[in-house]
Amino acid sequence: MINTLGAIFKDALDKAGKSVDSTPLMHGLAAYTKLGLEGEDAKLDEAYKIVMNDMMEAVRGSWKAA
Numbered sequence: 001m002i003n004t005l006g007a008i009f010k011d012a013l014d015k016a017g018k019s020v021d022s023t024p025l026m027h028g029l030a031a032y033t034k035l036g037l038e039g040e041d042a043k044l045d046e047a048y049k050i051v052m053n054d055m056m057e058a059v060r061g062s063w064k065a066a
Helices: 002-015 023-036 040-063
Strands: none
Touching: 002 023, 002 040, 023 040
């Protein structure tokens, strides 16, 4: 769901002439936070939490390895 949201957000940015080169996942995360979508859709909220938790675990793993 986050990737789909990201693709829609990227299309909107492209049409507005404000495109940045990034992945659909990053666009989806940006859209979720910038558009204040928390609480709008339970599945989207859960997808966001999963992605953020996975990223935080990866960061913690990198910190511990350093």
